[in-house]
Amino acid sequence: MLERISLRRMAKNQRGTITAVKVAGDLGRRIRDMGLVPGTEITVQGRAPLNDPVALRIRGNTLTLRNNEADFIEVEIEVDKAD
Amino acid sequence: MLKIILALAGNPNAGKTTLFNALTGARQHVGNYPGVTVERKEGDYHKDDFNAVVVDLPGTYSLTAYSEEEVVARDFLANEKPAVVINILDAANLERNLYLTCQLLELKVPLVVALNMMDVAKDRGMEIDIDKLSAFLGVPVLPIVARSSRGLDDLMAAVKAQAAGRLAPPDPAKVRISYGDDIDQTLLTMTGLIRDSGLLKGKYPARWIAVKIVENDEMLINEVKAADPELGARLLHEAELVAEHLMQTFDTYPEAVIADHRYGFIKGILKRGIITHRYDENRLYTSDRIDKVLTNRFAGPLLMLAVLFSIYQITFSLSALPVSWVAAVFGWLGGVLDAGLTDGPLKSMLISGVIDGVGGVLGFVPLIMLMFLCIAILEDSGYLARVAFMMDRIFRIFGLHGSSVMAFIVSGGIAGGCAVPGVMAARTLRSPKERMATLLTVPFMNCGAKLPIMALLIGAFFAEHQAMYMFGFTLFSWVVALVAAKILRLTVLRGAPTPFVMELPPYRFPTFKGLLIHTWERTWQYIKKAGTVILAISILLWAMMTYPGLSPEKKAAFVQEKEQISARYKTGSEERERLLKEVEGRRGAAALQHSIAGRIGVALEKVTWLSGFDWRTNIALLGGFAAKEVVVSTLGTAYSMGDVDPEAAASLGQRLARDAAWSPLVALSALLFMAFYAPCFVTVVCIAREAGSWKWAFFSIGYSTTFAFILSTGVYQVGRFLGF
Incomplete structure (x- = not known):
């Protein structure tokens, strides 16, 4: 089953596909410039020692962004039906 | 050709x-x-x-x-x-x-x-x-x-x-990216209008202008409006129409659609057999394995502290020897001039203005070179991005960026740093507001030149708790700098945080050539650009502490006094030397009080009595603008003690402890003022260079001095009220 959640709520090593980036202006531009656009597959690589920022694996490379920036990114993830 | x-x-x-x-x-x-x-x-x-x-x-x-x-x-x-x-x-x-x-x-x-x-x-x-x-x-x-x-x-x-x-x-036709029917239609209309009018022709292609307007690129929109207001309004109207349409039908922004299509175009190309992956694209490489340790929740911060501490050690201990060579060369030069020239204003200017000034400029060079070398290694290897990644959560609270940590540490986050390389370390920050806040607050840190004054005053008044006071001041400087950054970010540097989104590039070995070029060109920039200004200010400060000299009558009176002593006591007797030194000390104090700096110091008493400073302290603090350690030697002159070596100022400490004008409360007030007032002018010049304008440099002097004055006055007045 597929579910849409905010990037902030993703767990470490969880995979997902970006479905929307809901922010305009500088932040939105920056997020898109760095390749975080709908259809992109990402994996959460880890989080900083204080849980923020978060590091993402994207197309074989690593990006990092703050949790409050991740809030604007909506991701589609696979969830087990058993849950 | x-x-x-x-x-x-x-x-x-x-x-x-x-x-x-x-x-x-x-x-x-x-x-x-x-x-x-x-x-x-x-x-x-x-x-x-x-x-x-x-x-x-x-x-x-x-x-x-x-x-x-x-x-x-x-x-x-x-x-x-x-x-x-x-x-x-x-x-x-x-x-x-x-x-x-x-x-x-x-x-x-x-x-x-x-x-x-x-x-x-x-x-x-x-x-x-x-x-x-x-x-x-x-x-x-x-x-x-x-x-x-x-x-x-x-x-x-x-x-x-x-x-x-x-x-x-x-x-x-081949490289024209399609942005979907809606936007493409609008672009077609707009491109036609732009072509017909010849708007910004020769500078930008017509379709590019149209794309930028639809992307809501403010800079270009302003440029278009300035070139042709009427057409600008029409083009904007077209862009607004398509933006509205996209919002209503797809709940999205034109800039998002454009970015999506650009990536779509790229994917389209790459799919056609341009890239083939032999392994899973996301498999972990050596670099990622290193990251598992270096950004690990527990090991990461510890290793980072170790790295930052070793940079600090390398910068300040390895530079000690070359710094002492520079000092020795300039000391020798001063000695040569001292022996070769007859006493007079020219000699005094050459030794105290030019040689000390040039020596001051070059004395920082080994420090700056080593710091830039360390930073170049961190930057080129990719580790600096990890430092920003790990520290960001903390520094963000104060409106700063994870990368600010370097500048704070080098400036004296570990006591004994220096704000000059610290200010320059802020170059690694790419976010303008966070960078400015860093530039303006790192001078609050406990730099090495503040230590002799602390050693003097703490030694004289709080000897029992020396270590605790020294450590306390380092911690307190962190608090002050970070809170000040927060206040600046809420006032003069107000604004949303710059987006953090950044790459963690794979670790790489820096190339030797790259490191050398990096280090040298930055150091040379400091020598060339900051050096000339620093020399000029150094001469100016010398003149302020020297002119106007004592009147001929007063000079004659001191000469006469010395002659009387010489006549009364045997040549080479201890008593005679002591008395002569005492007269010379008084002459130095009188000359200093008579100089422009002295007069300013006396005039400032009208304000500084609030924080418990008399004119002597005022002059010393003015001298500290040249370099903080000068506070000690100027204080020595003002207390008629002649030249005092900042490293061995115990006798000055005893003198202050006995003086009626001083008390532990005054000492504390002076310590606080000295720790946080205007940065030394070398730092100020570097701030001007790094910030790109003198406005910020003057702002730095003004706000830190005001803050220091309020703080020390508060402590002094409350202390008085409580009966200390």
């Missing part, structure tokens, strides 16, 4: 600087773009009869007007029209790197693509069909490995051909 201009464009971390160094060697010139703090790097390239000026544009991910770097890169391409733009791409990160390429194609600049790090891509099991990529982009694509200078000859041959106009421009 006329030299052509080549521009290097590319993402940060794509190897642009490495390529630049490989092409130009040491023939580089570093400056600033007018009005901004972005570095402008130029170098010469010669090969046979091909001569070119290579301009290293700042690394950018895009050509929007998102950051100063992007604006600079875009303006350069539009205004200076380089003969060829070399777009360097990281082969292992092709998809994102091509995003900039798309925009360069749209801007219709004469392009040659350099596909860098082919070795890394190969190791990762990637194969790239270069001919196909070239065919799809319509521009030459050349594989290179910039680190080992592989493929540069072929690259430059292609550049030469492109510059000579021997290559056909890319087929516009």
